[in-house]
Amino acid sequence: MNDYPILYSFRRCPYAIRARMALAYASVPVELREVLLKDKPRPMLEASPKGTVPVLILNDGSVIDESIDVMHWALNQNDPEHWVTEKSSHDRDALVTENDGSFKTCLDRYKYADRHPEHPAHHYREEACRFLQELESRLADSPWLSGKEKGFADIAVFPFIRQFAGVDRAWFDQSPYPHLRHWLNDLLGHPLFQAVMAKHTPWKPGQARVVFPGSQ
Ligand SMILES: N[C@@H](CCC(=O)N[C@@H](CS)C(=O)NCC(=O)O)C(=O)O
CATH class of the missing domain: 3.40.30.10 (Glutaredoxin)
Structure with a gap:
């Protein structure tokens, strides 16, 4: 033991x-x-x-x-703080599946574009942006991914967005995702992080x- x-x-x-x-x-x-x-x-x-x-x-x-x-x-x-609620769980599972699946694949190819020479880095970034746009739309409506309060989905997804942002910080800082940037900054500044x-x-x-x- x-x-x-x-x-x-x-x-x-x-x-x-x-x-x-x-x-x-x-x-x-x-x-x-x-x-x-x-x-x-x-x-x-x-x-x-x-x-x-x-x-x-x-x-x-x-x-x-x-x-x-x-x-x-x-x-x-x-x-x-009730990060897990029944209401948010369906949503959360769908987001995590997309994050860990197609988004993570694009993120890896964007980050290590030299290992995937079939396309330039911006091609993989554009593919990844489909997910970023989905997050941006949610965050334009509510401060956190599942609504008014921070929850499971925010914590599950944000380390990957942090990694994405770090690949080309200058690009991310001027990208059309202001709500996503705000959300990421909030979580990066959180004492827990x-x-x-x-x-x-x-x-x-x-x-x-x-x-x-x-x-x-
Ligand atoms: N599905 C796993 C994936 C974990 C994963 O892939 N972790 C990476 C590090 S970020 C790893 O350990 N890779 C093995 C290696 O690089 O040898 C989970 O959610 O825990």
């Missing part, structure tokens, strides 16, 4: 960011193990052979190795435990 669930994570990974945000929001302490993707720790691969982060190992040994499932698990423990982006050295067996969020 571990004292805390163990979270294998990579600081900049958008999937790991959404998982850490949910765990921090729910105030569920975990032992954080920062991973180098090119040198993944053996215990992580033993728990989840597919080799992606985040991986959460619960105290009973069960493993959650999909970021959305980590979010659901965390919010099931504690959801103080600042907290989950603290830097940690990569984990090695036997090292002192890092408990996240905060020391317990």
Whole structure:
């Protein structure tokens, strides 16, 4: 038995960011193990052979190795601001599916356009913009993706928009998505985001435990 669930994570990974945000929001302490993707720790691969982060190992040994499932698990423990509501769940699932599917594919091709020489980077960016336009339309009507209050969808999607914005910041800053920029800036300035982006050295067996969020 571990004292805390163990979270294998990579600081900049958008999937790991959404998982850490949910765990921090729910105030569920975990032992954080920062991973180098090119040198993944053996215990992580033993728990989840597919080799992606985040991986959460619960105290009973069960493993959650999909970021959305980590979010659901965390919010099931504690959801103080009601990020999960019945009303928003259908919407949310559709947005997350599109984000993690077609948008993520375009984002990767835009970011690593040199690995996809069939088209120039702006072609992939234009494809990605279909999703950005959808988000922009929602955010023109309400401050958060599912309505008046921040919720699951905002946290699940925004780390990917952050990554998209960072590919060509000058382009993003003048793009026709002012509501999206405002929404992104709000989330980037949120104390929860600042907290989950603290830097940690990569984990090695036997090292002192890092408990996240905060020391317990
Ligand atoms: N569907 C997974 C995807 C996670 C994922 O692909 N994470 C990336 C890092 S951002 C990864 O671990 N890639 C493995 C690698 O680069 O070796 C989830 O939602 O947790």
